[in-house]
Amino acid sequence: MAHEPEDDSTPDAPGGAAGRVLIVDDELSIRRHLVRGLVRRGYVCRAAESAAAARDQLAEEPFDILLTDVRMPGESGSELMRHVLQHHPEMAIVLMTGHDDNEVAREAIEAGAHGYLLKPFEVRQAAVTIEAAVERRRVLSALLAERGSLAAEVERSERSLAVLSEQQRAVLALIEDTFLLLDPRGLVLDANAAAARLVVPPRDTLVGGILGDLVCPGSREALLRHLATVANGEPGRCEVCFPRPDGEAIHELSSTRLPEGRLLAIGRNITERKRLEESLAVAKSAAEAADRAKSEFLANMSHEIRTPLNGVIGMTSLLLASELTPAQRKQAEVVQRSGKSLLALINDILDFSKIEAHKLELESIDFDPRATLAEVTELLALDAREKGLELSCAIAPTVPARLRGDPGRLRQVLLNLGKNAVKFTAAGHVELEATLVSERDGRCEVRFEVRDEGIGIPAAKLASLFSPFTQLDGSFTRRFGGSGLGLAISRQLVELMGGRIELTSTEGEGSRFWFTVSLERGREELEGRASAGHARSLRLLDWPRAPHVLVVEDDETSRLVAVELLKMLGCTTAAAADGPAAIEALAAARYDLVLMDCQLPGLDGFEVTRRIRAGSAGALDPQVPIVAMTARAMRGDRAEGLAAGMNDYLTKPVESEALAEVLAQLLGASASGAPRGARAGQESVLAWDDLLARVMGNRALAQRLVDTFLADMPGQLEALRCAIAAGALREAGERAHRIRGAAANVGGNAMLELARRIELASTAADRGRLDELLPELETELERLREAAASQGGPT
Amino acid sequence: MKTLVVEDDLTSRIFLQEALAPWGEVHVAVDGREAVLAFARAQARGEPYDLVCLDILMPGTDGLAALKEIRRLEEETGSASAAKVLMTTVLGDKGNVMTAFREQCDGYLIKPFDQRKLVEQLAKCGVTAPSAQTR
Numbered sequence: 070m071a072h073e074p075e076d077d078s079t080p081d082a083p084g085g086a087a088g089r090v091l092i093v094d095d096e097l098s099i100r101r102h103l104v105r106g107l108v109r110r111g112y113v114c115r116a117a118e119s120a121a122a123a124r125d126q127l128a129e130e131p132f133d134i135l136l137t138d139v140r141m142p143g144e145s146g147s148e149l150m151r152h153v154l155q156h157h158p159e160m161a162i163v164l165m166t167g168h169d170d171n172e173v174a175r176e177a178i179e180a181g182a183h184g185y186l187l188k189p190f191e192v193r194q195a196a197v198t199i200e201a202a203v204e205r206r207r208v209l210s211a212l213l214a215e216r217g218s219l220a221a222e223v224e225r226s227e228r229s230l231a232v233l234s235e236q237q238r239a240v241l242a243l244i245e246d247t248f249l250l251l252d253p254r255g256l257v258l259d260a261n262a263a264a265a266r267l268v269v270p271p272r273d274t275l276v277g278g279i280l281g282d283l284v285c286p287g288s289r290e291a292l293l294r295h296l297a298t299v300a301n302g303e304p305g306r307c308e309v310c311f312p313r314p315d316g317e318a319i320h321e322l323s324s325t326r327l328p329e330g331r332l333l334a335i336g337r338n339i340t341e342r343k344r345l346e347e348s349l350a351v352a353k354s355a356a357e358a359a360d361r362a363k364s365e366f367l368a369n370m371s372h373e374i375r376t377p378l379n380g381v382i383g384m385t386s387l388l389l390a391s392e393l394t395p396a397q398r399k400q401a402e403v404v405q406r407s408g409k410s411l412l413a414l415i416n417d418i419l420d421f422s423k424i425e426a427h428k429l430e431l432e433s434i435d436f437d438p439r440a441t442l443a444e445v446t447e448l449l450a451l452d453a454r455e456k457g458l459e460l461s462c463a464i465a466p467t468v469p470a471r472l473r474g475d476p477g478r479l480r481q482v483l484l485n486l487g488k489n490a491v492k493f494t495a496a497g498h499v500e501l502e503a504t505l506v507s508e509r510d511g512r513c514e515v516r517f518e519v520r521d522e523g524i525g526i527p528a529a530k531l532a533s534l535f536s537p538f539t540q541l542d543g544s545f546t547r548r549f550g551g552s553g554l555g556l557a558i559s560r561q562l563v564e565l566m567g568g569r570i571e572l573t574s575t576e577g578e579g580s581r582f583w584f585t586v587s588l589e590r591g592r593e594e595l596e597g598r599a600s601a602g603h604a605r606s607l608r609l610l611d612w613p614r615a616p617h618v619l620v621v622e623d624d625e626t627s628r629l630v631a632v633e634l635l636k637m638l639g640c641t642t643a644a645a646a647d648g649p650a651a652i653e654a655l656a657a658a659r660y661d662l663v664l665m666d667c668q669l670p671g672l673d674g675f676e677v678t679r680r681i682r683a684g685s686a687g688a689l690d691p692q693v694p695i696v697a698m699t700a701r702a703m704r705g706d707r708a709e710g711l712a713a714g715m716n717d718y719l720t721k722p723v724e725s726e727a728l729a730e731v732l733a734q735l736l737g738a739s740a741s742g743a744p745r746g747a748r749a750g751q752e753s754v755l756a757w758d759d760l761l762a763r764v765m766g767n768r769a770l771a772q773r774l775v776d777t778f779l780a781d782m783p784g785q786l787e788a789l790r791c792a793i794a795a796g797a798l799r800e801a802g803e804r805a806h807r808i809r810g811a812a813a814n815v816g817g818n819a820m821l822e823l824a825r826r827i828e829l830a831s832t833a834a835d836r837g838r839l840d841e842l843l844p845e846l847e848t849e850l851e852r853l854r855e856a857a858a859s860q861g862g863p864t
Numbered sequence: 865m866k867t868l869v870v871e872d873d874l875t876s877r878i879f880l881q882e883a884l885a886p887w888g889e890v891h892v893a894v895d896g897r898e899a900v901l902a903f904a905r906a907q908a909r910g911e912p913y914d915l916v917c918l919d920i921l922m923p924g925t926d927g928l929a930a931l932k933e934i935r936r937l938e939e940e941t942g943s944a945s946a947a948k949v950l951m952t953t954v955l956g957d958k959g960n961v962m963t964a965f966r967e968q969c970d971g972y973l974i975k976p977f978d979q980r981k982l983v984e985q986l987a988k989c990g991v992t993a994p995s996a997q998t999r
Contacts, residue, residue, distance in 0.1 A: 763978040813976040
């Protein structure tokens, strides 16, 4: 039975170097097929029809390879395999299974087979599988040999570890941290008691184990990388997990290479710390979510409160513009005032809570501190004038022309202090001043000071003044209003800007508030947008030669202001204090432009203009552009001035931006442009004739532009309202700018002016002003709609 | 002449579209990003714009950034002739125009728009009256 018919087995073939194969299958055809095919490929083959026959064969001669069927009558292929594994460990084993025995085959591999073939297969496949199995067996035995050498190494190191003193061993045995001595492959050469507890159940010793086999599968790769890095001479840390019955224990290993090449690893259980960190992170994100919810709630509430309040304030201003009895007017004014204080209060609370919640982010953009101070002064000027206060502003030449920071928030602080100063001063001066304290490494410490001659603050109250919700006493609130948050917000903003705020005050004489901020010097080139609209940018305009401007103004302070502004814009100036002096000056020299006050004593500005235009005054240039300066409230002046031949008008106090606009328009524009006179007599609500002129008389296009504007604007205003309510002031500024362009196009000059002021107030982050201006803009839109209706298509 | 009008405000778009219609095709974009996309597409199709009217102050990609990008695209593709670019701005924002000139625009229009001024600016760029152009 040991031998098959001769065509089933072969004698040693000439090419027998490939190996000796024992083929075991109960089917003759398969045996024959395999023998033939493998012999052709250089194998020496013997065949057996059963496991028993195969055992006989194995006893008779040596083989390299066993190729056996799994299911056979009698002893199975698997049993045969176990026999071979035990008695002929040098042989490679390949199992043949039926198609549906896939699982069996996998199990066989796990049990020790080196390869398997699924029937039916071709001889070519069988040869490949056999080759692979031989290779696999070779690798395995190499690994076994290596284990042997590892064990030898452990023995060696145990001897070398004997050098550790008793004392050192005692320490290692006591400490909670694990101590491991490893070879670069992770073989444990020595370990202390704590290390023995790394594994479950604890072992007496880990020595001889491979650390990589002890960690959780997920940690293995990181550990091997870590060991390789340390073996290269770089000490390092690595987190690895060890399996525990109740989950995983996380250990942090710190390892280093010892001079002789072995690795020393100290491990610490950080599971608890990790768990704390995680629960902290969870708690933190929960707290943040709650905080966000609170902020959102505040933002929503503020929107919900502002929207109806805007309605109240807007409607009240309409009411105040109508016919009212003195008693009704008084009542309406109280409503108006109360509404405005409520709005200011809401704005303060919103800012304050934003800062408290660390939600306030400072911008970092280049800005011109002079322009910022000038804007603040302009914004304060109206109230100061109403109270008859003198307002002045000085900035030291050492303060850089460009700083980098948050100009909006700086403005807010200055406005806050400035408004307080104006509020608490009944008569006298309010002064703003900026100086450079120091400059180091491109950072400038700038000091701003606001001085007043007001009621002052009692010494006992100074300390608590910057705390939120603090006011001197109840009677102050009744007399002066305010939330009591302004100074607290200012202090927080100043501290955010890396500075501090302080004050000195003498009761009855006045107060001096000062603060410092730490700002970077601005980069060389201002971004175009940052400088938009400021006088500073106009100076970039290259005048072919400096324009020569005559200022006609009887009030000395106003004259000085106009002269200084003009100088700042690069003009040369001369001044006249009254009409006759102006006529004399124009007869003596040529001027590029005249700034003319309307209310001159004796000969007024209109009459002077008429005489110049008529040529009767003997002016060298009767067509010299003349710009009127009129008091804000005097609406009629504007029309009269234009009728008298003036080219444009400015409202007092003259603002640098408005002056720059007019100069650019009158001196920068080409002479062939549409005559400025075309704007004479125009209605400020809807300058229809001007619009018609600009579309060259195309009535249909003019009408279409106005219709489009009226259809588009409500949405634009709503978006603006939302942006303001949400505190997105940059966006509000952009939206106001867009409305400004649109209003300009249709000749909606009143809206244009309001949109311009809203844009300015957005840049200045002047919430209170925005809340005042928005209802006005809405009112103006309705007036424009009415004006358009009365214009009513072709006329 | 083929024109691209870039304005975030509707009245400005309609004004320029109507005023420029006699010169030929006018396309519109509502912001800088759209403008650059439109410009690049037209270039790719081999029908680049001859004139771009570009609002300076727009949310997102503003006119100056768009202008820079347009000039970069032209340089990259080695366009034979650069598009004429007129920057548009609201009265009072002249500082922006100066920046724009440094970025190579050819002229500017100030809002409120005026057809006569538009014609003047076009003439400065070498664009003659519409009668001489193909409709």
